[in-house]
Amino acid sequence: KNEVEQSPQNLTAQEGEFITINCSYSVGISALHWLQQHPGGGIVSLFMLSSGKKKHGRLIATINIQEKHSSLHITASHPRDSAVYICAVVAGGGADGLTFGKGTHLIIQP
């Protein structure tokens, strides 16, 4: 079973700061997802990575397959970025389900 660890568990920062959230996993994977869960509970997909780096607006996600590690960065953070960010990994060929980290609770203060 893949163990997925996220750090930090909680993060409070000031508006405008550069944010980094980390995800490590124990067993080789075929893909990794970053998800965002809003305070109201809804979950949306931010990125799916199998290698390298992806960027969408102020969000950047990277993955190092050899080191079994991924990072999610937020540039110029804003209070609307306050949410729980969840890392999830996929083993094998993708026919199985996701294994999730416990999430990072991010609060951006004005």
Place this chain on the structure above:
Amino acid sequence: NAGVTQTPKFQVLKTGQSMTLQCAQDMNHEYMSWYRQDPGMGLRLIHYSVGAGITDQGEVPNGYNVSRSTTEDFPLRLLSAAPSQTSVYFCASSYTGGGARGTQYFGPGTRLTVL
């Protein structure tokens, strides 16, 4: 498109009662899955399906049944509810060919309390 819909949004059951959580998607996605979310535990996979007529167990399948008779619907059945099944339940789907690797579309969730 409505995306992924779940009903009901809230449900209170007594121990031993049965019920079905409904999940439907209108995106013609082959892959569908059910998760439960508990405080301090994160999301955990209950069951998943890679297409109509095909289902498989996830990490925490005990106490739950699923079936997939159509591409659109993936209901989750609790046969005899227990307090340990108090949780928030999310259904998700992904495009054909992507499976768990594809972008996941989540429903809004069902908050279930078992007394």
